[in-house]
Amino acid sequence: MKTGICSLLRGILYFNLLVFGVAAAVSAHHSFAMYDHKSTVTVNGTVTKFQWTNPHAYLELDVYDAKSNMTHYSIEMTSINMMRRLGWKSSLIQSGDQVKATMAPLLNGKPGGLLLDVTLPDGKVWETGVPAANTFARTPEVVIGVMQP
Amino acid sequence: MITSGRRIEILLAVIAVFGLLFLTGYTVVAAAENDIADIGGAWQRYGIMFNAANMATGDKNIPPPVSDPPLKAEFLREWQAQRQARRDADAAGTPIANPNYVNCIGDGMPTMMVAMFPIEFLLSDGQITIIEEAYTQVRRVYLDQQQVTLDDIEPGFFGHSVGYWKEGVLHVDTIGIKDYVQFQYTPHSRDMRINERFYKVAPDILWDEITITDPEYLTQPWVFTYAYKHMPGYKMQEYICEANREYVDEHGYQQIKIGE
Numbered sequence: 001m002k003t004g005i006c007s008l009l010r011g012i013l014y015f016n017l018l019v020f021g022v023a024a025a026v027s028a029h030h031s032f033a034m035y036d037h038k039s040t041v042t043v044n045g046t047v048t049k050f051q052w053t054n055p056h057a058y059l060e061l062d063v064y065d066a067k068s069n070m071t072h073y074s075i076e077m078t079s080i081n082m083m084r085r086l087g088w089k090s091s092l093i094q095s096g097d098q099v100k101a102t103m104a105p106l107l108n109g110k111p112g113g114l115l116l117d118v119t120l121p122d123g124k125v126w127e128t129g130v131p132a133a134n135t136f137a138r139t140p141e142v143v144i145g146v147m148q149p
Numbered sequence: 150m151i152t153s154g155r156r157i158e159i160l161l162a163v164i165a166v167f168g169l170l171f172l173t174g175y176t177v178v179a180a181a182e183n184d185i186a187d188i189g190g191a192w193q194r195y196g197i198m199f200n201a202a203n204m205a206t207g208d209k210n211i212p213p214p215v216s217d218p219p220l221k222a223e224f225l226r227e228w229q230a231q232r233q234a235r236r237d238a239d240a241a242g243t244p245i246a247n248p249n250y251v252n253c254i255g256d257g258m259p260t261m262m263v264a265m266f267p268i269e270f271l272l273s274d275g276q277i278t279i280i281e282e283a284y285t286q287v288r289r290v291y292l293d294q295q296q297v298t299l300d301d302i303e304p305g306f307f308g309h310s311v312g313y314w315k316e317g318v319l320h321v322d323t324i325g326i327k328d329y330v331q332f333q334y335t336p337h338s339r340d341m342r343i344n345e346r347f348y349k350v351a352p353d354i355l356w357d358e359i360t361i362t363d364p365e366y367l368t369q370p371w372v373f374t375y376a377y378k379h380m381p382g383y384k385m386q387e388y389i390c391e392a393n394r395e396y397v398d399e400h401g402y403q404q405i406k407i408g409e
Contacts, residue, residue, distance in 0.1 A: 030395070031244035031403060049409050053392035055253070060409050074407045076394075081266060081282055081386045107242035112407050 030055070032130070035104040035114040038137050043073055043113075044145040047097045052090035054079055057128075059093065059101065059115055063145035071145075074112040075103050077128045086129050097121050098147050104136045184314040186349055189272045191385060192377035194264040195354060210354045212374035218335040219368045231334060238402070246395070246403040253390030255284030257306030257330035258323055259343050262357050262375055269385050277312065277319070285388050290321050299324060299339060306330050308343070319347040338365035353379040 045061030057077040064070050077083065080090075093099065099120055103113030116136060117127045130136070196211035220228055238245045248254075255261070262268075266282035279288040290310040302309045308325035323343040331337065341363040350356050354376055361371040394406040 030247065030250050031239055033239035033242055033244040034403060034405070036242075051392065051409075054388055055250070055390050055393050055395075058394065072408060074394075074405070074409075076405060079266070079283070079388075081388055084386060106405075108404075110407050112405065 032104075032114060032132075034107055035136070036107050037104065037135055039105070039139040039142070040102055040116065040136065041105045041113065042141050042143045043075070043101045043103060044143065044147050045073060045099065045101065046148055047093055047095050047099060048072070049095060050090070050093040052080055054081065056080075057083060059099075059118065061099070061101065061145075063111075064148060065144075066146055071111050073101075075101055075115045076112070077115045078130055082129045086127070088126065088128075092126070093118075093120065102138075184316055186314075186317045186319070186347075188270045188319065188347060188349070188355055191267050191269045191380040191383040192264070192355055193267050193380050193383075195376040195378035210350050210376055212356060212376055215333070215373040216371075218333065218371050220335065220366055221368055224336055224366055228335065243400075243402045245401055246397040248397070251393065251395050251397055251403075253284075253393050255286045255306060256281075257286075258288065258308055258326055258332075259345075259359055259361070260330075260332050261286050261288065261307070262345075262359065264375060264377060266388070267380060267383060267385060268377065280385065282385050282388050284390060290319075296322050296324065304328070304339065317348060319345075321345040321347070332361070335371075336366055337361075337363050340365060350376070355379070 043061060043063055045063035047059065048062055049058075049060040051058040051060065057080050059075040059077060061073045061075065062070050063073050080088070097120065099118050101113075101118045102116045104116060105113040114130060114136075115128050116130060116133060116138075117125050119125050127133070196208070218225075218228065235245050249256070256263070256265075261279075261281050264281065268282070269280045271278040271280070275292050277290040277292065279290065280286065286307070288307045288310060290312040292311070293313050294311045296311045297309055302325045304325050304327040306327060308323045310321050310323040312319055312321035314320075321344070323345070324341070326337065326341055326343070328337065328339065341361060344360045344362070346356075346358040348356055348358075355378075356374050356376050358374045359372070361367070396404055396406065398404045
């Protein structure tokens with residue numbers, strides 16, 4: 001969901017660029033093959049940093065289990081230029097925000113993944129415009145972490 | 150003493166000369182204007198180029214996908230082996246790192262014209278400047294100049310480009326690309342030449358027909374085309390590759406740094 005019809009229209013306008021105009025070229029730059037294309041994971045966590053940089057942005061999360069054990073996750077996003085064209089801003093996510101991140105996990109088992117979408121504290125869901133996003137199969141929700149009080 | 154009759158003759162001659170100059174000048178300007186197409190501004194890649202099946206859209210403004218390079222047999226074998234190795238690594242979930250990406254190095258020519266990010270054409274007197282948003286890559290095309298020799302320039306990422314307009318088509322000739330600046334991992338010699346023809350196929354669709362010639366490596370010219378769609382009003386963003394977390398591990402695989 002995005003705020004305002006203008007953002008929606010802009011998102012639609014540049015959807016073609018993101019999905020159709022990028023994937024092949026991105027493969028020459030950067031491969032997403034390190035991420036699981038067959039399953040997704042949902043991570044509930046507290047933002048420790050929203051790294052707004054090129055070539056890609058990153059979302060850093062502290063994720064607590066039911067026994068309050070913490071695991072830190074690094075979740076890769078796309079280029080901030082692409083994200084800007086979808087309406088993202090660097091101020092959209094703040095440290096301390098509790099978010100729900102849907103990601104394609106790293107195949108090597110490390111605590112990280114590729115962000116497909118994130119639900120912010122206001123309930124709005126933002127997609128990152130991952131090239132060829134339809135190649136990542138969405139699977140029944142597997143939730144890691146509990147929201148902190 | 151100039152007679153009045155003589156004055157009239159001189160006046161008529163002056164009018165005739167200025168008239169001729171005016172007409173000649175007008176004709177030249179008009180022809181030049183007809184030759185030049187309005188390609189200024191920002192453009193985004195147009196078309197679904199990643200899967201041949203997707204070409205069945207029926208949109209004639211989408212050019213065919215890029216073919217494999219027509220490499221000579223001895224080079225083609227190695228190219229195919231490397232491609233298979235990359236595919237196998239991807240399938241195993243351990244992609245082979247791209248050193249340029251890891252080191253925040255831009256594409257160079259002709260990969261830049263893939264236009265993974267928007268590109269912008271700036272038209273000025275004697276020069277056309279092409280900028281790609283990704284990595285803030287810049288090409289300069291010098292108009293109506295003779296191409297230099299390879300001895301006159303040092304190899305680079307974008308080479309040395311000259312061009313001219315003719316009947317609405319911008320012709321560009323580029324030489325001087327570094328050997329490790331490769332398009333689709335295709336090796337090339339110092340003599341590689343890139344010829345481009347930019348022309349509109351619709352009011353808002355621009356094609357770049359690219360022809361690569363390299364007799365040392367290729368059996369024939371490698372010809373392919375990219376299409377771009379105009380982005381009216383789009384303001385190009387800055388792009389600095391300032392914090393790349395990707396690195397190459399001891400096996401040559403692509404990895405990312407976990408943690409802040």
